[in-house]
Amino acid sequence: xxxxxxxxxxxxxxxxxxxxxxxxxxxxxxxxxxxxxxxxxxxxxxxxxxxxxxxxxxxxxxxxxxxxxxxxxxxxxxxxxxxxxxxxxxxxxxxxxxxxxxxxxxxxxxxxxxxxxxxxxxxxxxxxxxxxxxxxxxxxxxxxxxxxxxxxxxxxxxxxxxxxxxxxxxxxxxxxxxxxxxxxxxxxxxxxxxxxxxxxxxxxxxxxxxxxxxxxxxxxxxxxxxxxxxxxxxxxxxxxxxxxxxxxxxxxxxxxxxxxxxxxxxxxxxxxxxxxxxxxxxxxxxxxxxxxxxxxxxxxxxxxxxxxxxxxxxxxxxxxxxxxxxxxxxxxxxxxxxxxxxxxxxxxxxxxxxxxxxxxxxxxxxxxx
Amino acid sequence: xxxxxxxxxxxxxxxxxxxxxxxxxxxxxxxxxxxxxxxxxxxxxxxxxxxxxxxxxxxxxxxxxxxxxxxxxxxxxxxxxxxxxxxxxxxxxxxxxxxxxxxxxxxxxxxxxxxxxxxxxxxxxxxxxxxxxxxxxxxxxxxxxxxxxxxxxxxxxxxxxxxxxxxxxxxxxxxxxxxxxxxxxxxxxxxxxxxxxxxxxxxxxxxxxxxxxxxxxxxxxxxxxxxxxxxxxxxxxxxxxxxxxxxxxxxxxxxxxxxxxxxxxxxxxxxxxxxxxxxxxxxxxxxxxxxxxxxxxxxxxxxxxxxxxxxxxxxxxxxxxxxxxxxxxxxxxxxxxxxxxxxxxxxxxxxxxxxxxxxxxxxxxxxxx
Numbered sequence: 001x002x003x004x005x006x007x008x009x010x011x012x013x014x015x016x017x018x019x020x021x022x023x024x025x026x027x028x029x030x031x032x033x034x035x036x037x038x039x040x041x042x043x044x045x046x047x048x049x050x051x052x053x054x055x056x057x058x059x060x061x062x063x064x065x066x067x068x069x070x071x072x073x074x075x076x077x078x079x080x081x082x083x084x085x086x087x088x089x090x091x092x093x094x095x096x097x098x099x100x101x102x103x104x105x106x107x108x109x110x111x112x113x114x115x116x117x118x119x120x121x122x123x124x125x126x127x128x129x130x131x132x133x134x135x136x137x138x139x140x141x142x143x144x145x146x147x148x149x150x151x152x153x154x155x156x157x158x159x160x161x162x163x164x165x166x167x168x169x170x171x172x173x174x175x176x177x178x179x180x181x182x183x184x185x186x187x188x189x190x191x192x193x194x195x196x197x198x199x200x201x202x203x204x205x206x207x208x209x210x211x212x213x214x215x216x217x218x219x220x221x222x223x224x225x226x227x228x229x230x231x232x233x234x235x236x237x238x239x240x241x242x243x244x245x246x247x248x249x250x251x252x253x254x255x256x257x258x259x260x261x262x263x264x265x266x267x268x269x270x271x272x273x274x275x276x277x278x279x280x281x282x283x284x285x286x287x288x289x290x291x292x293x294x295x296x297x298x299x300x301x302x303x304x305x306x307x308x309x310x311x312x313x314x315x316x317x318x319x320x321x322x323x324x325x326x327x328x329x330x331x332x333x334x335x336x337x338x339x340x341x342x343x344x345x346x347x348x349x350x351x352x353x354x355x356x357x358x359x360x361x362x363x364x365x366x367x368x369x
Numbered sequence: 370x371x372x373x374x375x376x377x378x379x380x381x382x383x384x385x386x387x388x389x390x391x392x393x394x395x396x397x398x399x400x401x402x403x404x405x406x407x408x409x410x411x412x413x414x415x416x417x418x419x420x421x422x423x424x425x426x427x428x429x430x431x432x433x434x435x436x437x438x439x440x441x442x443x444x445x446x447x448x449x450x451x452x453x454x455x456x457x458x459x460x461x462x463x464x465x466x467x468x469x470x471x472x473x474x475x476x477x478x479x480x481x482x483x484x485x486x487x488x489x490x491x492x493x494x495x496x497x498x499x500x501x502x503x504x505x506x507x508x509x510x511x512x513x514x515x516x517x518x519x520x521x522x523x524x525x526x527x528x529x530x531x532x533x534x535x536x537x538x539x540x541x542x543x544x545x546x547x548x549x550x551x552x553x554x555x556x557x558x559x560x561x562x563x564x565x566x567x568x569x570x571x572x573x574x575x576x577x578x579x580x581x582x583x584x585x586x587x588x589x590x591x592x593x594x595x596x597x598x599x600x601x602x603x604x605x606x607x608x609x610x611x612x613x614x615x616x617x618x619x620x621x622x623x624x625x626x627x628x629x630x631x632x633x634x635x636x637x638x639x640x641x642x643x644x645x646x647x648x649x650x651x652x653x654x655x656x657x658x659x660x661x662x663x664x665x666x667x668x669x670x671x672x673x674x675x676x677x678x679x680x681x682x683x684x685x686x687x688x689x690x691x692x693x694x695x696x697x698x699x700x701x702x703x704x705x706x707x708x709x710x711x712x713x714x715x716x717x718x719x720x721x722x723x724x725x726x727x728x729x730x731x732x733x734x735x736x737x738x
Contacts, residue, residue, distance in 0.1 A: 088574060123575075149635065163569060166577055200532060200623040205457060206492075208535055208620065235627025239635040248624075251577065254569040255621050256628045258604025263632040266518065266608040271640070 022113035027120020038328025114339030142311030196233030391482035396489020407697025483708025511680030565602030
């Protein structure tokens with residue numbers, strides 16, 4: 001354990017009212033320089049934030065020294081091990097001790113940081129988070145929730161699970177509904193969130209067997225859970241103002257998330273090409289610059305970078321592996337907001353309360369674990 | 370059976386070199402007037418096209434009489450039954466005789482039309498198509514293929530299945546790869562199509578068990594099938610130039626399709642809002658009108674309206690239930706092109722040949738049916 005050479009650093013949130021975020025600097029596709037650049041972006045905008053950074057000390061010390069915004073605000077933990085995108089979660093659970101990812105989660109476990117951020121291997125991050133932080137009582141499968149640009153006043157819908165687990169049976173989907181509602185209420189200030197269950201049609205007889213069962217479970221839990229259940233929704237409803245929270249299994253959610261991102265990116269490229277097409281349209285683009293920038297900001301996937309792991313005893317944010325500095329900064333901002341708002345404690349209370357009111361006979365196959 | 374009052378009509382493709390398309394006028398969300406408007410759009414652009422139209426005769430006669438482009442080019446089949454969006458496929462299979470949908474498929478079965486188009490209930494249309502046209506030898510689960518705007522030179526990728534069946538095991542996914550390759554080769558003129566299998570990651574150990582097995586089956590079939598297998602692809606690759614054909618089960622494909630459409634629509638709305646924002650940007654939009662229209666055309670989901678049912682003894686096109694006249698016209702255009710190119714016979718030959726070369730032990734559970 002070493003300290004940023006430039007100055008002594010407060011290590012806990014209590015220290016001077018700052019919020020400490022734990023950052024795994026090593027896992028992303030673009031290496032630690034982009035992660036440190038993202039930290040610098042956050043630090044420049046947010047005087048309250050401080051970091052515990054995990055990874056190769058020499059490298060990190062050099063990168064941090066170049067950013068004056070980070071001066072005196074980083075605590076480096078030297079870790080030589082790196083979890084790669086190719087590592088299997090099962091291997092990492094056995095041999096992950098000593099990696100920057102493990103260490104980043106450890107800082108949340110010990111309480112020295114309010115939340116952890118990593119750009120690394122999602123499966124490994126979830127496996128390590130479950131191993132070290134453990135599941136909240138009443139939760140069978142933790143989920144990853146993401147924000148989805150939408151026509152709602154707040155500008156975003158919540159979707160979960162987007163990749164924590166490729167399976168989800170009906171009671172898991174009910175848990176996702178409860179956790180998603182809690183996140184919407186506490187994190188997005190929506191008093192009575194509207195929940196939808198993702199399916200291939202809105203008719204009650206459509207879809208897989210577990211979806212029909214989940215449809216009944218979620219519907220029955222709505223009143224006690226203080227949310228409104230709108231029933232089945234389709235892919236086209238993800239950005240709609242019909243719902244606030246979309247519930248699905250991690251396989252489907254991951255495909256939908258990446259499809260939406262890919263489509264938005266494609267349209268953005270087509271838009272640029274359209275405006276580059278003639279002198280007239282280039283001139284028009286110049287005139288419309290402010291509007292186009294506003295549009296770009298609205299659909300920029302980097303702005304909503306950061307999947308939240310829900311259902312654990314601690315907050316972990318998964319940033320895109322390919323995130324650039326702005327993307328990393330967005331994930332850090334989310335970690336900061338959630339820590340500052342005390343979200344973790346409120347979610348835990350909500351899940352515990354909901355689990356106690358679950359109808360009997362709806363336990364998951366693996367609920368005993 | 371009655372005939373358009375305005376003139377005698379050739380009923381078969383052989384008659385005067387015209388191509389006859391069978392149209393179910395009753396099934397869509399917007400009623401027969403929109404379907405007839407779409408037929409008129411197609412007829413105005415395409416002198417070779419003729420129609421057999423199925424539905425309420427009095428209503429259709431009145432709607433068709435209003436469109437001079439359709440004069441003498443429609444043969445009406447009076448059918449009082451209508452398949453609604455709420456009807457279950459199993460009910461329709463038992464009681465569907467006498468509906469406009471049943472009759473529309475019948476025209477393909479008898480050979481009087483080269484292909485059928487319907488805006489109706491997808492599940493019912495597939496069930497009736499399977500019942501009346503029967504599956505091609507060697508095909509276990511027919512699939513619905515759609516076109517997806519992409520960065521490829523042709524402007525589109527093919528994705529299947531997008532909703533014929535919510536399940537698909539590994540041999541089904543192999544069949545989809547073969548049918549998709551055949552469609553890309555014959556319908557889109559791609560000599561050696563590149564096939565990808567949709568998953569939540571590109572690493573070989575990721576995803577569900579049937580995907581790992583399908584990964585091996587498709588890889589092994591690539592050389593004999595005359596396609597290139599690129600392995601697992603993710604949601605973000607759907608519009609990419611990495612692949613020509615994306616293979617997935619009908620549940621995932623349907624979610625991805627509708628998510629992509631919803632995202633493109635949202636970005637389009639945001640774009641309009643951005644340009645309506647100030648006098649300056651309104652002026653800019655005016656200047657950029659041509660470019661913006663080109664963009665709109667490129668991402669307009671109506672242009673790619675029309676899912677193709679692959680794996681049956683006959684061509685059936687499913688148009689969106691909510692398609693407007695332009696959407697219906699796009700689906701009719703696709704039906705026309707496929708009929709004119711003799712696609713159905715070539716696909717049948719390819720599937721028969723491929724089925725004969727399948728490795729042993731890879732039959733589907735239901736392959737005997």
